[in-house]
Amino acid sequence: MWRALDMDVERFDKMRLTLGEIYEKTYLSQVNRPDAMAYFDNMIAEIHGGRIKELLAAKEEGRPVIGTFCVYIPEEIVLAAGGICVGLCGGSQGSVPDAEKILPRNICPMVKSAFGFKAGRICPYFQVLDFVYGETTCDAKKKTWEILDDMVPTHVMEIPQMKNQSDRDMWLTEVKAFKTKVESVTGKEVTIEELRQATRIMNNKRKALQRLNRLRHAKPTPISGKDVLLIEQIAFYDEPVRFTAEVNTLCDELEKRIAAAVAIPNKNAARVMVAGVPMALPNWKLHHLVEGAGAVIVNEESCIGTRYYKDLMDEDAEDMESMLKNLTSRYMQIDCSCFTPNNERIDQVLKEYQESGAQGIIHYSLQFCHTYNIEEIRIRQACEKEGIPYMFIESDYSPEDVGQLQTRVEAFLEQIGD
């Protein structure tokens, strides 16, 4: 199957095995995980197999398969058109050298990793999809799309930089253009009922993740931060209805755990919240480090986490125009640092800190990320003003700085402990 997808199978095979080993060490070594995690472990085991087969089957039926990189792309529209929206991976050090043959070294590791998966032909999702949809969020992404387009049809949605009325109007136009593009693949117009149904599916998915996040805020927490991160990452490429059901099954189990006072092995683990950039699959570096040092991560204020699911879309609309306005409104609430001003993010970070019962915040940035690195200054000031223990980590995907990060994280945990 992979050969038929024109992949570099020899190389890909090695990477697959390495991923398996890393997964074993990082995830399967945890003790007393909820039983329902088995579904998500299996999603990783089948990440290059089962799900790919589902995508190929969808293509056979003429359903569009669209790759995305950002939570601003409206999944509802793809779903309404009967398509599949796949968030592409960008969290592996393995694909970075492929990108560095072409792109400059000093740009975001996530952009490099995602690009490298295509450049190296080592990702079956990239090979299966019809086209990718990029967005004009940050500079690295914006310019990389121009080069990615040589390798896979790349369309770009213009995301505004501010949230004034003129920006909202522009964005609505972009959303409509996106809808037209998706419809051009299916050959038919999306109806309001289809969009309403898709909205419900997405809202249900978000509600399930919100439920999961609330349950993991219990004291003590019934599930590791790593496991929740994994589920949040799988949300980006799994079939939404099935995924939602499985998350709710897990939540039912977590409710029972909480009632029976069953928690993660170290009930007194320091509770840490992570705020900042997204953590694309298979980037587990920070969670593994922090939880390996004896703490537990209880919240991800990140595009992989709450930024993805904190906002529901208003399902109430009479016609397509109102529906699309609701959709645009919903997506406007995403508080990515690429927007200016982004004051609502400061409030959001403080709010989530309180709600999650965390004892400290680690602001996580990827190397070379200008927007998050500069926004971090104001986030830090706000946390210091509130007396919230705070640490800033900027890193990439390589194992080079793990020892140094470990010392910093341990020192931070000592501070929280004292």
Place this chain on the structure above:
Amino acid sequence: MYIGVDLGSRTIKVAAWQDGRMVDQQLQESGFEPHEQAREMIKAYNPRYIVATGYGRHLAREHFANGVITEIKAHAMGIHTMLPEATTVVDIGGQDSKVITLNVKGQVTNFQMNDKCAAGTGRFLEIMATSLAYPLTDFGPAALASEEEIQINSMCTVFAESEVISLKNRGIPRQHIARAVHSSVADRIMTMLGRIGFGESIAFSGGVANNPCIVEMIRSRLENVEVNVPDNPSIIGALGASIEAARLGVQA
């Protein structure tokens, strides 16, 4: 006896704590099996509890130590015992440097580390001393004796060494180059201090605090701020670890 072991990048330090004071200390160059070497060093004591810190702390815990603390906490505790009025600790070690701010109880409130790059660390001074043919212990005094202010422009140790060689080849007396090298380190320390804030009383720990020129240069770059060096600054990390050993060992 409560023992603190600091397995650093270049040396192993041991501090023995009993009846509220440090009763013994050791320092040795690190060999190939630092955990074995450390174990040998503490054999003669009768340790109730051992806490390890430094680069090799986890290795020590795997083999013989009861607990670990980071070198950040260790230096904070060690300085607070020796110099209780210190609001900030500057620790310049063999391969890293850090600034730690303390509250009145001697607890860490903030810290900055430079552990990605040799610039501004003991290693930088060591390489330059070799390049200028000074034994390390003579390097500081020689630099102090010079009054010329030349600049070294390169941040990077490797490029700075090239710069030192070209200065030598231009016939510039080596003690002036030595002073420029020390200035470079002092400037880097000032940058780190600037980022984090430092209060009124800075304590200087780690091997490089033995260098009188660095200490003097920091003092002269600060106004109305005390800069104090404890007796035997190299042992501060191990001392802090031994105090933690005493604290934990009493509860154990």
